[in-house]
Amino acid sequence: MYLNAHSQYSLRYGTMPVPRLIEEAMARGVTQMVLTDINNSTGAMEFIRECREKGMKGICGIEYRRDKKLLYIGIARNKEGMRELNEFLTHHNLNSLELLDQAADFANAYTIYPYGYRGKLRKNKYIGIRADELHFLFNADINLLRNKLVVLQPVFVCDKLEYRLHEYLRGIDLNLVLTMVTKEDKCARTDCFLPPGELESRFSKYAFILDNTRALMDSCSMNEYNSGRVNLNRKTFTGSKKDDRELLEKLAMGGVEYRYGKSNKEALKKVKHELKVIFELDFCAYFLITWDIIRYASSRGYYHVGRGSGANSTVAYCLRITDVDPIELDLYFERFLNAQRTSPPDFDLDFSWDEREDVQDYIFKRYGAAHTALLGTMSTFKDRSVIREIGKVMGLPKAEIDGFTDPTRATANRDNPTFKKITAIYQMMQNMPNQRSIHAGGVLISEEPITYYTALDLPPKGMPTVQWDMYEAEKIGFDKYDILSQRGIGHIKEAVRLVEENLGKKVDVHQVRKFMKDPLLNNKLKIGDTIGCFYIESPAMRQLLTKLNCDSYLVLVAASSIIRPGVASSGMMPAYIRYHHDPSKVVYLHPVMEEMLGETYGVMVYQEDVIKICIHFAGMDGTDADILRRGMSGKYRSKKEFDRLVERFFEEARKLGRPDETITEVWRQVSSFAGYSFSKAHSASFAVESYQSLFLKTYFPREFMVAVLNNYGGFYSRWLYVHELKKAGANVHLPCVNNSLATVSIVNEDAYLGFVGVHGLENRFMDLIPEERISHGAYISAEDLIKRTGIGIEQVVILIRVGALRFTGKSKKELLWEVHLMMGQKPKPSNNAELFQIEKKNYAMPVLINTDLENAYHELELLGFPLSMSMFDLLKTVYRGQVRVSNLKQHIGKMVKMVGLYVCEKTVHTKNNKKMWFGTFLDADGNFFDTTHFANSTPAYPFRGHGCYLIAGVVVEDFGFPSIEVKKFAKLEILPNPVMD
Incomplete structure (x- = not known):
C-alpha cells in the first residue's frame, strides 16, 4: 500500500x-x-x-x-x-x-x-x-x-529519532535554525x-x-529491466557488428604498419590476440567510438593524451588512441581487458582545458542527445564542515561553532553536552547523499535512450547529466568514456602555436621516440631543470629526478610511479634509488624475480609487476592474475573467489617447484604492495607528455614559458613562471595598453605581461583595450584611451598604477592628476551669461616623479609580485647569506646561513602524528634550494607567506641532492612603502 x-x-x-x-x-x-x-x-x-x-x-x-x-x-x-x-x-x-x-x-x-x-x-x-x-x-x-x-x-x-534528523536536514537545506x-x-x-x-x-x-x-x-512491473549486469553501451559503431569487426581489424592492421613497420611479427601476433579478446567480449564498438573521438579531435588540430588501463592495449596504440607502446614497456593487455573482468575497462583521454568542451559537444551531436549524457557524482555529508552547518541550524553563535570545529580543542570539547549532541547528529548524517554534481569527465553513450534509466540534470557545465554516479553506472551496465582536461596539454598546444607565430617554425611534438634519445632533454631531466613541464616540475619530483640521475624514458616512467604516495611511503622509493645507483647490492628472491623485475632492481613499482609475478612465478594465467591484483586492492567480486585465487597462487607455484619459504615471502611482498600500486601504463603516458613539454622547454624556452603562463601556470605561483621566462632570456615588460594583449604575448625576445594578471581590472577591458588598438591603431594619450574604450576612472587608475600608460612619457603621478582633472570634476552648468570673459590661468605643475620603490609596491599590489625590482632588492638588509646554491655541496655537514625567496611549502605528518615541513626557495642568484623543517627544531609553524627568509641550518646530501635541515628560520623585513610614510 x-x-x-x-x-x-x-x-x-x-x-x-x-x-x-x-x-x-x-x-x-x-x-x-x-x-x-x-x-x-x-x-x-x-x-x-x-x-x-x-x-x-x-x-x-x-x-x-x-x-x-x-x-x-x-x-x-x-x-x-x-x-x-x-x-x-x-x-x-x-x-x-x-x-x-x-x-x-x-x-x-x-x-x-x-x-x-x-x-x-x-x-x-x-x-x-x-x-x-x-x-x-x-x-x-x-x-x-x-x-x-x-x-x-x-x-x-x-x-522518531530519524524524524529529528529530518528536521536538521531541512534546516540545513533551507539555511534556517530549527525553530524557523x-x-x-x-x-x-x-x-x-x-x-x-x-x-x-x-x-x-x-x-x-x-x-x-x-x-x-x-498492474505495475519492472521485469523488463535486466537482472544482473549487461552491456548497455552503444552496441555498434557502423550499425553492424560484422562491419565493426572488419573495420576494427582493418584499422588495427594498418596501425601495426604505421607503428612497427611491415615485418614486426611480435606486434602482429599481439594485435591478433587482442582483437580475438575484443571480438569475444563485444568491445569493438567501444574501441571504434574512442578511435572516432580521437579522429575528430585530430581533425581539429587538438592534442590529446590517451592513458588509463587502455594504454596496456597494443590495438589502442595502433589506433593512435595512446602513444604508449605496450610492447616496448612489456604491458599486459589483461590489465585492461579480460574475460573475467567484472568492472568495465576505460580509456582516459586528456585534452587541453579549452578544447575538451568542443570534443564533448561532438560526442553529443555524433551519437545523439537521447543516447548521450555526462556522468554524475554524489557528494555526501562527510566533511567536518557539516558540524558547522549543524551548529548554525541549532542557532549557536559563530564563536562557539568555531570552537567545535577547531581540532586543537577536541579534548576540551569531548565532555561538552552541546558538542555531544552535534556529534550524534553528525554521525547519523555521515556519508548520506548531500547533493548531485558532475563527474570529472565521464561520458555515457547508450544503445537505448538513456532516460529508460535516469532523468537528466543540467548543471552549470551546460550538458545533460545523469542523476547517478560511476559506481551505479557500472552496476547498471554502462561503460564510461573519460574525456578529461589538463593544463599540461594546453601548455604544449599554445607553445607550438607561439613557436610558429614568433619564430616561423613548425614543430611536431609527436616525435616522442626522437625526444627520448636527445641528450639535451635527458640532461635537463638529470639536473631537475623541469619547471613548467607536466608532472615533473614539483619540488619532490625534481628532487627524485636529481637523486636518480634520471636520463632516460624508462627511468622517468619508474620515477612517475614511485613518487606516488603509496610507493613512496612504503620504503620502496629509497630502495629503488639505492639499487639504481648500485645494482650489485640487489638480492633477488628467485631467478624469476630477477628476470621479471630486473628493470626495477627487484622492486615492485607498478601494478603490472603484480601480474608479472603471478604469471611467471606462480604460473597463473593473465586473467586470474589481474583478478587477484584487483582483489588485493579491495575490488574483488567475492571474498570466496579471492581466497580461491590466493590458494591457487600457492598451488601453482608449488607445481613449478618453487620452495615454500620463497613462495611465502614472494606472496608477502606481492600482497603488501598491490593495494597501493600504480599502473605502468599511467606512468608511461605521463612520461610521454613530460618529454613533449621538456622538448619545448629545451629548444623554445621563451615560447614554452609564455604558454605555461597563459594556461594558468602549473604547480607554482605565477611569479615563478615569470622568473623562469626571464631566465630563458626574455625581456619581460609590464602590461602596456599599446603592446599587451589580454594574455602574455611575445615578439622575438620581448614578452609583455597581459591584462589578465592585473588585480581589479574588469574582464571586459582586458579584451576591449587590445581589440580597439588592433582595430583602430595605437592609443596616443590617456584621454584617447578613455574616449575610445569608455573606461571609468577607477579602472584607468589601475592601468596607470601598473605602468600600462608609460608610453605617454609622463610619470604615474602626472597621469593621475590628468585623469582626475579630466574625469573627477564635472563643472556645474550655468544659465547666466558672462558679462566679462575672464582670462584662464595656466598653472605650472610641480615635477612629479615615481620612485622605483613606489613602483615595486604598485606591482606587488596589482600583479602579486614586483617586476621592476626583485624581492631581494626590497629587503632592508643587504645580507644575502654565507653561501649560494652554486657552492652548497662544498658545505655538506656544515652549519650555514642562507637568504631564500619563498617559493612553496608542503606540510606532512610523521608516524607519531607530528608535523614537519618541506620548503622550496630561490637564492639571490635565482637558483632553487630545498629545506626540511623538523617539528622538534621548529615547534611553531615557521612560514609566513611570500617573501625572503633568513635560514640557518645544516647542509645534508641525499644521493647527490643537497638540502638544508633548518635549525633557525625567520622572515626578513622589506623596505616600507613610501606612500604610507
Whole structure:
C-alpha cells in the first residue's frame, strides 16, 4: 500500500538508504512498494536491483514538487512508463522550466494527485488520500471518485529519532535554525512505515480505496529491466557488428604498419590476440567510438593524451588512441581487458582545458542527445564542515561553532553536552547523499535512450547529466568514456602555436621516440631543470629526478610511479634509488624475480609487476592474475573467489617447484604492495607528455614559458613562471595598453605581461583595450584611451598604477592628476551669461616623479609580485647569506646561513602524528634550494607567506641532492612603502 516511499536520494529530506528502506518495509510484511524520490530517479535502478535480491516487488516513480509544494506523483507501470516519467522531468530540467500544476498524460505511467485536486481525472490519473484526510469523505458524494481514490501514506523517515534528523536536514537545506523550519518545510511525523495491518485498519471503512491501490500496484512491473549486469553501451559503431569487426581489424592492421613497420611479427601476433579478446567480449564498438573521438579531435588540430588501463592495449596504440607502446614497456593487455573482468575497462583521454568542451559537444551531436549524457557524482555529508552547518541550524553563535570545529580543542570539547549532541547528529548524517554534481569527465553513450534509466540534470557545465554516479553506472551496465582536461596539454598546444607565430617554425611534438634519445632533454631531466613541464616540475619530483640521475624514458616512467604516495611511503622509493645507483647490492628472491623485475632492481613499482609475478612465478594465467591484483586492492567480486585465487597462487607455484619459504615471502611482498600500486601504463603516458613539454622547454624556452603562463601556470605561483621566462632570456615588460594583449604575448625576445594578471581590472577591458588598438591603431594619450574604450576612472587608475600608460612619457603621478582633472570634476552648468570673459590661468605643475620603490609596491599590489625590482632588492638588509646554491655541496655537514625567496611549502605528518615541513626557495642568484623543517627544531609553524627568509641550518646530501635541515628560520623585513610614510 506504500505508493510514495522515499530514500536518502530525496536529498536533505529522506533519511533511509535504499537497502534499509527495503529492509524496514519487509520487516512490516510489505511485499510491494513504490520508490518515488523527490524530483529525481537516482535510486530507481538500485531499488529494482535490491528488491529482486530480497524477494520483494519494487516499483519506481518520481514525486514532482515545485518549491516545497507536492504537485503529483508519477508511478511507472513498466519500463516505458519510467522513460516517460524521466523524460517529463528531463524536459523541465534541461529547459529550466517550472513544473506545471498538471502532469502530462502518460500512456504507461500513473499520476496521483494529492487530495483536493480539482482537475479532470483522465485515464491513468488518480487522487491519493491520506488516512488523516478520510473524514473529508464523510457524507460526501464520492461516486465519481470511487474508482480514482488510492491510499497515500508517504514514507520519509523510519522513527522518531530519524524524524529529528529530518528536521536538521531541512534546516540545513533551507539555511534556517530549527525553530524557523515550518510545518510546510518538512514531512509529517506520521510519514513512516506503520505496523503490520495498521494501514489497512485505518482504511477499513473504505475497502474500495485499498482495492484500487492493490490493483494499481499489481498492474505495475519492472521485469523488463535486466537482472544482473549487461552491456548497455552503444552496441555498434557502423550499425553492424560484422562491419565493426572488419573495420576494427582493418584499422588495427594498418596501425601495426604505421607503428612497427611491415615485418614486426611480435606486434602482429599481439594485435591478433587482442582483437580475438575484443571480438569475444563485444568491445569493438567501444574501441571504434574512442578511435572516432580521437579522429575528430585530430581533425581539429587538438592534442590529446590517451592513458588509463587502455594504454596496456597494443590495438589502442595502433589506433593512435595512446602513444604508449605496450610492447616496448612489456604491458599486459589483461590489465585492461579480460574475460573475467567484472568492472568495465576505460580509456582516459586528456585534452587541453579549452578544447575538451568542443570534443564533448561532438560526442553529443555524433551519437545523439537521447543516447548521450555526462556522468554524475554524489557528494555526501562527510566533511567536518557539516558540524558547522549543524551548529548554525541549532542557532549557536559563530564563536562557539568555531570552537567545535577547531581540532586543537577536541579534548576540551569531548565532555561538552552541546558538542555531544552535534556529534550524534553528525554521525547519523555521515556519508548520506548531500547533493548531485558532475563527474570529472565521464561520458555515457547508450544503445537505448538513456532516460529508460535516469532523468537528466543540467548543471552549470551546460550538458545533460545523469542523476547517478560511476559506481551505479557500472552496476547498471554502462561503460564510461573519460574525456578529461589538463593544463599540461594546453601548455604544449599554445607553445607550438607561439613557436610558429614568433619564430616561423613548425614543430611536431609527436616525435616522442626522437625526444627520448636527445641528450639535451635527458640532461635537463638529470639536473631537475623541469619547471613548467607536466608532472615533473614539483619540488619532490625534481628532487627524485636529481637523486636518480634520471636520463632516460624508462627511468622517468619508474620515477612517475614511485613518487606516488603509496610507493613512496612504503620504503620502496629509497630502495629503488639505492639499487639504481648500485645494482650489485640487489638480492633477488628467485631467478624469476630477477628476470621479471630486473628493470626495477627487484622492486615492485607498478601494478603490472603484480601480474608479472603471478604469471611467471606462480604460473597463473593473465586473467586470474589481474583478478587477484584487483582483489588485493579491495575490488574483488567475492571474498570466496579471492581466497580461491590466493590458494591457487600457492598451488601453482608449488607445481613449478618453487620452495615454500620463497613462495611465502614472494606472496608477502606481492600482497603488501598491490593495494597501493600504480599502473605502468599511467606512468608511461605521463612520461610521454613530460618529454613533449621538456622538448619545448629545451629548444623554445621563451615560447614554452609564455604558454605555461597563459594556461594558468602549473604547480607554482605565477611569479615563478615569470622568473623562469626571464631566465630563458626574455625581456619581460609590464602590461602596456599599446603592446599587451589580454594574455602574455611575445615578439622575438620581448614578452609583455597581459591584462589578465592585473588585480581589479574588469574582464571586459582586458579584451576591449587590445581589440580597439588592433582595430583602430595605437592609443596616443590617456584621454584617447578613455574616449575610445569608455573606461571609468577607477579602472584607468589601475592601468596607470601598473605602468600600462608609460608610453605617454609622463610619470604615474602626472597621469593621475590628468585623469582626475579630466574625469573627477564635472563643472556645474550655468544659465547666466558672462558679462566679462575672464582670462584662464595656466598653472605650472610641480615635477612629479615615481620612485622605483613606489613602483615595486604598485606591482606587488596589482600583479602579486614586483617586476621592476626583485624581492631581494626590497629587503632592508643587504645580507644575502654565507653561501649560494652554486657552492652548497662544498658545505655538506656544515652549519650555514642562507637568504631564500619563498617559493612553496608542503606540510606532512610523521608516524607519531607530528608535523614537519618541506620548503622550496630561490637564492639571490635565482637558483632553487630545498629545506626540511623538523617539528622538534621548529615547534611553531615557521612560514609566513611570500617573501625572503633568513635560514640557518645544516647542509645534508641525499644521493647527490643537497638540502638544508633548518635549525633557525625567520622572515626578513622589506623596505616600507613610501606612500604610507
